[in-house]
Amino acid sequence: MIFLPAFIVIVFLTVYPIFNVFHMSFFKYNYLSDTKKFLGFTNFIRIITDRLFQKSFINTIIFSAAATFAEVGIGLFLALLFYGFFKGKRLFMIMVIFPMMISTMVVSSIWKTLYHYDIGLFNYILKSIGLHPVGWLINPKMALFSVIIVDIWQWTPFAFIILQAGLNTIPGEIFEAASIDGANYYKTIKLITLPILFNQILLVILLRTIDTFRIFGKVYALTQGGPGNATETVTYYVYREGFTYFNLGRASTASIYILIVISLISVLYIRNIMREEK
Amino acid sequence: MAGTSLERKGIIFRITLIIILIIAIFPVYWIVITSFKRPVENISPVPTFFPKVITIQNYINVLKGGFFKFLFNSLFVASLSTLFSLAMAFLASYALVRHKFPFKLNYIFLIWVLVVKILPPIVLAIPLYTIFTSAHLINSRIGLVIVYQVYTLPYCIWMLFGFLKAMPVEFEQAAEIDGASKFKTLTIIVIPLTTSGIIATAIFSIIVAWDEFLFALLFIRNPDLLTLPLRIVNFITEYETLWGELMAIGLMTTLPVLLFSGYVYRRMTEGFSLSLK
Numbered sequence: 001m002i003f004l005p006a007f008i009v010i011v012f013l014t015v016y017p018i019f020n021v022f023h024m025s026f027f028k029y030n031y032l033s034d035t036k037k038f039l040g041f042t043n044f045i046r047i048i049t050d051r052l053f054q055k056s057f058i059n060t061i062i063f064s065a066a067a068t069f070a071e072v073g074i075g076l077f078l079a080l081l082f083y084g085f086f087k088g089k090r091l092f093m094i095m096v097i098f099p100m101m102i103s104t105m106v107v108s109s110i111w112k113t114l115y116h117y118d119i120g121l122f123n124y125i126l127k128s129i130g131l132h133p134v135g136w137l138i139n140p141k142m143a144l145f146s147v148i149i150v151d152i153w154q155w156t157p158f159a160f161i162i163l164q165a166g167l168n169t170i171p172g173e174i175f176e177a178a179s180i181d182g183a184n185y186y187k188t189i190k191l192i193t194l195p196i197l198f199n200q201i202l203l204v205i206l207l208r209t210i211d212t213f214r215i216f217g218k219v220y221a222l223t224q225g226g227p228g229n230a231t232e233t234v235t236y237y238v239y240r241e242g243f244t245y246f247n248l249g250r251a252s253t254a255s256i257y258i259l260i261v262i263s264l265i266s267v268l269y270i271r272n273i274m275r276e277e278k
Numbered sequence: 279m280a281g282t283s284l285e286r287k288g289i290i291f292r293i294t295l296i297i298i299l300i301i302a303i304f305p306v307y308w309i310v311i312t313s314f315k316r317p318v319e320n321i322s323p324v325p326t327f328f329p330k331v332i333t334i335q336n337y338i339n340v341l342k343g344g345f346f347k348f349l350f351n352s353l354f355v356a357s358l359s360t361l362f363s364l365a366m367a368f369l370a371s372y373a374l375v376r377h378k379f380p381f382k383l384n385y386i387f388l389i390w391v392l393v394v395k396i397l398p399p400i401v402l403a404i405p406l407y408t409i410f411t412s413a414h415l416i417n418s419r420i421g422l423v424i425v426y427q428v429y430t431l432p433y434c435i436w437m438l439f440g441f442l443k444a445m446p447v448e449f450e451q452a453a454e455i456d457g458a459s460k461f462k463t464l465t466i467i468v469i470p471l472t473t474s475g476i477i478a479t480a481i482f483s484i485i486v487a488w489d490e491f492l493f494a495l496l497f498i499r500n501p502d503l504l505t506l507p508l509r510i511v512n513f514i515t516e517y518e519t520l521w522g523e524l525m526a527i528g529l530m531t532t533l534p535v536l537l538f539s540g541y542v543y544r545r546m547t548e549g550f551s552l553s554l555k
Contacts, residue, residue, distance in 0.1 A: 003377070006370035006435060007387065013428050014394050017405035024404070031408075081294065086286040092295065094539050096302045097546075101539050103489045105507040106528035109514055110305045113312060113521055121308070121325045157302065165547040214398035217491040217507075221514050235400045242404045243496060255401040266396050270389055 018259070024252035031246035043253035053254060055229055056237040059144055063233060064212040067151040072205050074152070075159025076197075079167050080189060093164075097157045104154070108221035111150045112137070115222075140230035143223050147231055150218060155211070159204045166200035167193065199272070206269045213262070234258050309532075313337070313525035320521040336522035337530075344502075345527065352506045352531075354419055356487035359426035360434075360480055366427075367434035368476070372468065375442045376450075388439070391432040399428060399492050407496060417500045425493045430483045437482065441475030442468075478545055485535055485542075506531040 025044070028037045047053050082089070099107065114121050115136035123133035136146040170193065178188045194201075216235040219225060225232040225240070234254065242251030312320060313336050315329040374384045406425060407416070415421030449471065453463045469476070491507045498504060504512070510531065513524040 001373070002369035003373035006366040006431060009366060009427050009431060010387075010390065010394065013406065013425070013431075014397070014402060015390075017402045017409075020405035020408075021401065078298065082286070084286045086291070086295075090543075092299060094543050095299060097539055097543055098303055098306055098536060101485075101536050101542065102306070102532045103507055103510075103528075103535065105489075105491060105510040105514075106309070106532045107305075109510060109524050109528050110309055112514060112519075113525075114305070114308065119321050119323055119325065124323070124325050153301075153305070161543065161546045168547070210396050214400070216398075216400060220491070220495070221511055224515070235398050238400045238403075243407075248404050248408075251404055255404070258398055258401055262396055262398065262401075263393075266393050269396060270392055273392060 021252045021255050021259075024249055025256045027249045027252075029247075029249040029252075031248050039249070043249055044256075047250060047253045047257065052229055052232065053234075053237055053257075056232040056234050057257075059231060060213060060215075060233045060235075062144060063148055063151070063215060064209055066148050067155070067212045068205060068208040070148070070152045071156045071159045071208050072163075072201065074156045075204065076163050076201065078156070078160045079163035080193065082164065083167055093161065097161060099154045100157045102154070104217045105221055107150065107154050108218055111146075111153075112222060115146055137223055138227055140227045143227060143230045147215075147218055147222055150222065151212060151215070155208065159208065162204050163197060163200055166197050170196050203272055206265070206272060210262075210265055210269065213265070309525045309529050312521055313529050315522055317520065317522055333522075336520075336526040339520075340523050340527045340530070343523075345530065347502060348504050348506050348509045349530075351419060351503055352488060355422045355426065355505060356484050359423045359430050359487045360483040362423065363427060363430035363434040363483055364438075364476065364480055367431060367438050367479075368469075371435055371439040371442050372464070374439055375445075376447070388436075391435050394428065394432045395436065402428060403492065403496055406493075410497065416497050417503060418497075419503060421497055422494060422505075425497060426487050426490060428493070429486050429490060433486060434479050434483055437479040438472070438475065441472050441479075445471055481538060481541065482545075485538070488535060 026039060026041070028035070028039050028043070082092075086092075113119070117123060117133060117135055117138060120136070122136065126133055135142060137143050174192055175188060178192055214235060215233055216239065219231055219233055219236050220239075223231040225236045234257070238251050238254045238258070241247045241254060311327070311329055314332050314334070315326070316331055316333050316335070319326060319330055374388065377384075379385075379387075406428075410416050410421055410425065413421075415424065445468070449467050450463050453467050458466065489507060490505075491511070494505045494508050495511070498508060506527070510524065510528055513519060513527065
């Protein structure tokens with residue numbers, strides 16, 4: 001069966017580990033001391049009442065919601081703004097997608113220099129117009145916001161391109177007909193563009209929600225979850241429990257909570273995809 | 279068509295266009311100039327928009343610091359994991375498109391593939407780490423190639439499935455009537471017909487593997503086996519960051535991928551939104 005190699009690899013790399021995580025979430029298991037003890041649901045209660053986990057969960061929700069909202073909102077705005085044809089459009093679009101083509105680690109490096117408190121460009125600009133410098137990544141109140149900005153910069157082009165492609169499938173005649181009927185610009189958008197684009201918008205929202213929910217690299221490179229735990233996300237929490245403290249049981253339990261949230265998003269996503277498939 | 283579509287002009291439109299463009303590419307400009315500045319200039323509290331003295335010392339240091347080693351690791355891992363994924367995904371997708379499966383197994387499998395694409399990889403990291411440790415696949419490029427299948431395989435299956443489904447069955451039927459074997463039908467008919475799809479899938483898969491960070495971080499401790507993203511992170515998290523060298527290695531890591539921008543843009547506008555990501 002030519003189907004088997006892929007099937008076996010998928011089962012081995014994903015199905016088995018998930019059962020394993022589920023199993024381990026009921027144990028106290030430390031990799032270093034190699035002690036394993038059955039705990040029942042204790043981990044589940046401990047994790048969900050853990051202040052740090054709650055904080056990381058809230059951070060993830062804020063990050064995911066704010067970034068997705070801004071990316072899709074700005075992307076839609078740009079798609080509408082740059083609808084139609086102009087000279088150099090192709091080149092313009094290709095340069096606009098540079099941010100999403102750059103490797104996340106490189107993106108993080110650039111922003112880390114721009115955000116730098118002493119030598120960063122942003123603080124230099126603030127100081128030169130007479131404002132106080134901002135601790136972009138070192139002020140606990142700012143750090144999460146700063147990470148969100150980086151994600152917006154990197155991924156708005158994605159929303160922009162997809163929505164722009166969707167917009168271009170709408171025949172120009174529809175807009176002409178609408179303008180002959182006396183519809184103004186905003187009415188055209190509200191009554192024609194948005195309904196036609198609805199599925200695409202939904203899809204981009206889902207894709208961005210999924211992707212922002214799994215954020216790890218940016219946090220690792222920019223803030224390491226800090227300052228304090230201001231930018232700790234759930235993925236970072238699992239990483240720390242599992243690979244710094246080697247509490248595999250606790251890390252597994254936290255993973256199960258992530259899985260629960262993801263499965264809710266999956267249902268929406270898969271329904272959407274399967275509808276498009278048909 | 280062109281006749282009915284809007285031609286955009288006007289000074290305000292032009293200005294907005296330029297502002298957007300600056301926001302999008304300014305950080306790229308910043309990498310380039312920073313990489314050509316001397317270390318002193320890079321830690322000056324007054325940033326300069328153009329290097330006072332242009333130096334290529336940063337690049338020399340990066341190249342001397344083992345860049346080619348890391349480049350080789352990245353290339354090795356990205357290309358091999360893509361190659362394996364393509365082969366397995368092609369066969370599996372072909373089976374999914376052309377064969378009957380009992381118990382809706384094909385349907386379940388495809389949905390699972392989508393779920394894996396959505397899954398935050400950290401969720402799989404702990405059991406995989408344990409398995410790979412006991413199989414001595416930690417600190418090994420091959421281990422990384424295997425674990426990258428978590429990303430590249432679902433990706434390739436989903437994309438190739440789309441391409442293969444769009445292919446008419448008649449050609450294969452004709453080949454079969456002419457007495458061609460299954461293997462021959464695949465190699466002479468199906469693969470040539472889907473070449474552009476296979477190339478697209480390969481490019482996207484290579485980009486994904488090229489940028490991968492989490493499993494590289496967890497599975498590679500040996501400094502000789504670092505991939506480029508890992509080497510970059512080491513630069514960032516070092517106590518005293520060498521900004522010029524960081525930007526030099528960043529630019530060299532990104533440039534090959536940036537060259538694909540035009541291609542990626544075309545694919546994305548052709549309605550590949552579903553296969554992406």
